[in-house]
Amino acid sequence: MLKTPEEFEASLRELHPTVYIKGNKVESVVDEPLLRPGVNAISVTYEYALLPEYKETMTAISHVTGRRVNRLLHINTSQDDLLKKLEMTRLLCRETGCAQRYLCHDALNALYENTNNTDLKYGTDYHVKFLNYLERVQDEDLTMCVAMTDAKGDRTKRPHEQHDPDLYLRIVDKNEDGIIVRGIKAIVTGAPYTHEIIVLPTRNMTFQDKDYAVSFAIPIDAPGIELVSRQAGRPGESGAPLTSRYGQATAQILFDDVFIPWDSVFLAGEWDFAGSLTESFATHHRVSCIGARAGLGDMLIGATAALAEANGLDPQKIGHVRNKIADLIKYVESFYACGVTAAVFGSETRAGNFIPDPIYSNIGKLLQGTHIYDMFRIVHDTSGGILVSSPYPEDMETPDIGERLNRYLQGREDIPTDYRISVARLLEDITASYQGGWYSVISISGGGSPEATRLEIMRKYDIEERKSLIEKITGV
Ligand SMILES: Cc1cc2nc3c(=O)[nH]c(=O)nc-3n(C[C@H](O)[C@H](O)[C@H](O)COP(=O)(O)OP(=O)(O)OC[C@H]3O[C@@H](n4cnc5c(N)ncnc54)[C@H](O)[C@@H]3O)c2cc1C
Structure with a gap:
């Protein structure tokens, strides 16, 4: 059953995770102001799934149950599913900046494939x-x-x-009921305001690493789990039009000898399947990163054009502004096009679900992660200093001072000052504030560093085939 946003919040209230922020224990994540923008952002994924106009994009029929489910929990059964998931991510993130929940989709699809393949080799029953x-x-x-x-x-x-055996999460014990794990997962998006944790290995492993080859699911409030979180967005800041409403927290998750029943274990020691699970997750997730940053790109394009206009610089008429906005569009749509191509060239796995093409998934992520700085440069260059100097809303509303500011800070005569300042504040919020820095870091590191994507491209790209072409042309 699809939940409403209200039911989502109510379901979070039934959980009691141990969460700390700034040294304080959070009594209720739903009532914690520092986490509110994060709860709001995930709520949008519930809200949109119930809107008739987004039904096809936001939901799908589960091939497991035959029931309609949120697409973020769907297993892809076609290239069309891959494409819709990309579109959905862009749709959600152009509203929220980052809707976070797409990670579920990526992990579920990776586990669907990898549990099947592990069973085929080891006769296990993970699938x-x-x-x-x-x-x-x-x-x-x-x-x-x-x-x-x-x-x-x-x-x-x-x-x-490693000098300390617990620097990667590991299995410290096993018994007939389950496994016991210890360690930390170091950067986990949205953790405090989710229902459960899916744990995946972070890299390929060798036989000696087999205790680290572990994957499982566990409720967020299971005994022994503690979360040390950061705030989501810029809650309570009047000059943050987007991120006071929507944001993303990250948390460190500490596992202090946590018991996981076998029913929830999806990998436990099969070291040669750790790498394939990581890789499959990364291939799906990098397409999510592409969709998410295209959504952010939509905001950047719209706001940059709007502010230029408010400054009297019509992007269709002033040559250098036109070129800069065209470049901004070029960056956004070129990495998005890689996402589309990754979906269209997606293929069926041995398990029967569909996975994006890894080369285009990685190229799109690489373009997105490296061009974010070019995108921000264009925004800053085109917008001018108003980006970081617009008065706070409270000052604009102060009698007398506000009226004078309103008069002097107007740009083009027919565009109200309030509009100009609001757009500038949005651009500051997403490119030049604490959140602006955050968006550049998530773009470059989230989903894997540029080097990780380059390595994947070089591993998967058929360079030998290209070399054979040269032999054919030169005849030597
Ligand atoms: C905002 C945000 C949200 C995130 N959310 C999640 C999440 O929900 N779940 C999750 O699991 N992860 C999440 N991540 C983590 C993300 O996947 C990692 O940041 C990314 O994989 C890079 O890992 P790292 O941060 O440990 O950096 P590092 O691995 O330390 O990389 C830093 C630099 O060192 C280089 N490097 C690393 N190892 C080597 C080596 N052996 N040799 C040479 N160079 C090397 C890298 O290429 C890079 O240039 C998130 C990250 C961010 C920023």
């Missing part, structure tokens, strides 16, 4: 357990955070080589 899990989260319309990134210690060393 059946996963299907039971999938059916439950689809039917209850849950939101899961995805905990992949480990603390990782010295980056040049494998998990078992």
Whole structure:
């Protein structure tokens, strides 16, 4: 059953995760002002799924149950599903900046594939357990955070080589009922205001790392789990039109010898399937990153053009402004086009679900992660200093002072000052505030560093085929 936003919040109230922010224990995540923008952003994924105009984009028929589910919990059964998921991500993120819940989709699809493949080699029963899990989260319309990134210690060393054995999450014990895990997952989006955690390995492993090859699901308030979170967005800031309303928290999740029943375990020691699970998740997730940043790009394009106009610089008439906005569009639509191509060239896995083409998924993510700075440069260059100097809303509303500011800060005669200032504040919010910095960091690092995507491109691209072409042309 699709939940309403109200039911989503009510379901969070039934959970009691241990969450700390700035040294304080959070009594209720739904009532915590510092987390409110995060709850709001995820609520939009519930709201949109119920709107008739978004039904096809936001929902799908589950091939497991035959029931309509939120597309963010759907297993892709075609290239069209891949495409719709990309469109959905853009749609959600042009409203919220970052809707976070797409991570669920990416992890569920990766687990669908990998549990099947692990069973084929090892005769395990992970896939059946996963299907039971999938059916439950689809039917209850849950939101899961995805905990992949480990603390990782010295980056040049494998998990078992680290000076402290707990720098990657690991299995410390197993018994007939389940496994016991210890360690930390270091950057987890939205964790405090989700229902469950899906844990994935963060890299490929060797036999010596087998205790680190672990994947499972666990309720967010399970015993032994503690979250150290940061605020979501810029709650309470009057000059933050987007991020006071919508934001994204990240949390460190500490696992202090946490028991996971076998029913919820999807990988436990099959070290040679850790890498494929990570890779499959990354391939799906990088397309999500593309869709998410295209949504942000929509805001940047619209606001940059609007502010230029308010400054009297018609983007269709003033040559350099036209060129800059055309470049902004070029960046956004070129990485989005890679997302489309990744979906269209998507293929069926051995498990029967569909995965985006990895080369275009990685190229799109690489373009998005590296061009974010070019995009912000264009915004800053085109907008001028008003971007960081517009008065606070309270000052604009102060009698006398406000009226004078309103008069002097007008740009083009037929465009109200209020409009000019509001657009400038939005651009400051998403490119030049604490959140602006945050958006550039999530763009470059979220979903994997540029180097990680380059490595994938070089691993997957058929350079030998290109070399054979040269032999054919030169004849040597
Ligand atoms: C806002 C935000 C939200 C995120 N949300 C989530 C989430 O929900 N779930 C999740 O699991 N993760 C999440 N991440 C984590 C993200 O996937 C990682 O940041 C990313 O994979 C990079 O890992 P890292 O931060 O540990 O950086 P590092 O791996 O330390 O990378 C830093 C630099 O070091 C380089 N480097 C790393 N290792 C080596 C090596 N062995 N040799 C040479 N160079 C190396 C990298 O290429 C990069 O240039 C999030 C990140 C951000 C910023």
